[in-house]
Amino acid sequence: MSDNKKSFLIINRKAPYGSSAARDALDVALTISVFEQPLSLLFIEDGVLQLLPEHNAAAIGQKNLSANLAMLEMYDIDQLYVCSQALEQRGVRPADIKLNITLLDQRGIAALIKQQDQVLSF
């Protein structure tokens, strides 16, 4: 079994609502985890906006992505990487994010992508 493993990275580049990108990425992440493949998630550009806590998506008739992201640890998806520059550009403090994340700079992001067998971008 162990030689069948491939490492996956999902890159999130889009805001949580306004398109289906964030939800599609979540679906793929959960599916990969069911096959017990090593998985990391990377949040860059507008993708960091998915990580803001306490969405009230009922106000626009949608489901809360923030509740679903809190569930990732139950699927043992705990490798969450975040572009520090994207946070800074938007005026988000890392402490505002309630999930357990690792901050990366541009070089760290390049290194993370290089390590993976497969990279999917949403």
Place this chain on the structure above:
Amino acid sequence: MTLHLINKTPSESSALSSSLSAVSEGDALLLIENGVYAAMPGYAELFTRLPGSVQCYLLENDVQARGLKDLNQEFRHIDYDEFVELSCRYSKVVSWF
């Protein structure tokens, strides 16, 4: 006088920058959907050159949905009814979608 509607984040498209260069005295700016992210602290600089007579608004439902707090104080939060009212009050509505 014109109401400018923006529904994309500053990095998602050029909607916001295009609208900002097309705004005249007495116009209003309303951020909706993903447009509301432009009122985050990191983007305050974008709005500093607007004429003082330009009113800035945010659609509150979209703010709440996205869990946004500590937004740019220059923006007044409105609900759907006020959205309709604003659309009627201005002679033109331009959607920068």
Place this chain on the structure above:
Amino acid sequence: MENLHVNGQIIPVDNEGYLRNLEDWSRPVAEQLAQQERIELTEAHWEILQLLRNFYQTYEMSPAMRPLIKAITSELGSDKGKSIYLMSLFPGSPAKLASKIAGLPKPTNCL
């Protein structure tokens, strides 16, 4: 699937037998859903159903098997946090079957 008839009320279900409206769920509704699956609900079933409903309330999704077992282990202990235990209560496909009886949507990404 036929809609349920519980205490004179019609409860709509989808073509796989999952409730269409989450707020229609009640103990009598759960009992009828279980009966259709030939399961008689005991206290051991109810504590899993309650845990599932709490999971859904927190995360707004039904869990697949692995996260369900993880949640059970942390709340009801490692004796119960085993797939063999769940199989004995909800035979076949426990995550799907238990979600159905708990009145929740079908878990996605479930093998």
